[in-house]
Amino acid sequence: MAILGYASTRAAAALTVFLPLLLSACAGGSGTPAPEPLTSTVTATVSAPVAAPTGIAAPSPGPTPTEACGVDPQASAIPDNLWQVPPPAARGEGWEYYGQSNYDPCAELSYALVWVTGSTHPLKQSQLMLFHRGDYLGVGALAPQSMYVTEADSESVHTRVVDFEAMERDQAPNAEAERYRTDLSFWWNGEKVEAIGKIPNQGPAATIPH
Secondary structure, X not given: OOXXXXXXXXXXXXXXXXXXXXXXXXXXXXXXXXXXXXXXXXXXXXXXXXXXXXXXXXXXXXXXXXXXXOOOOOOOHHHHHHXXXXXXXXXXXXXXXXXXXOOOOOOOOEEEEEEEOOOOOOOOOEEEEEEEOOEEEEEOOOOOEOEEEEEEOOOEEEEEEEOHHHHHHHOOOHHHHHHHEEEEEEEEOOOOEEEEOOOXXXXXXXXXXX
């Protein structure tokens, strides 16, 4: 399976997909960090952090009998699993879903992008929910990110993520954040999700706007 849109080094690092219930992780994105909300908004507040497993295998394949193949951004699997997304750094806040998703119960990999509640910051925190054949796998990274999806198909999701650790190292203001965006992709390799590119902001020193 070819990963689209990458001219940079493809050192594939095995992705740890963060799944809250274990011990211890339509096509195309909007191209903008935080779109205007759609008519319906789903909000969930998570009060405890989630430990990362060492990896997960594919869940039971195939959609349920009530699900038909095809992209469905309003699928119940998205709000039903929103509570499992690791909490944002802002205490007392949860996640909002604005409808940006290519969820497909028959796709090897699909996504839903969610944003932190109670924030109007242009770089506000977000998380990427990942699904395999309709089953929720977890998120792309345990730490919240400031990301947007650039492209997606039935096997891969391509994003642009702000590296706030690099910004802090250079003492760069938020106005220069676009200079610090990096490519980060996720794809289904036949058995599990893998990440291509650096997953930033994993250290305690990273400060991501609320």
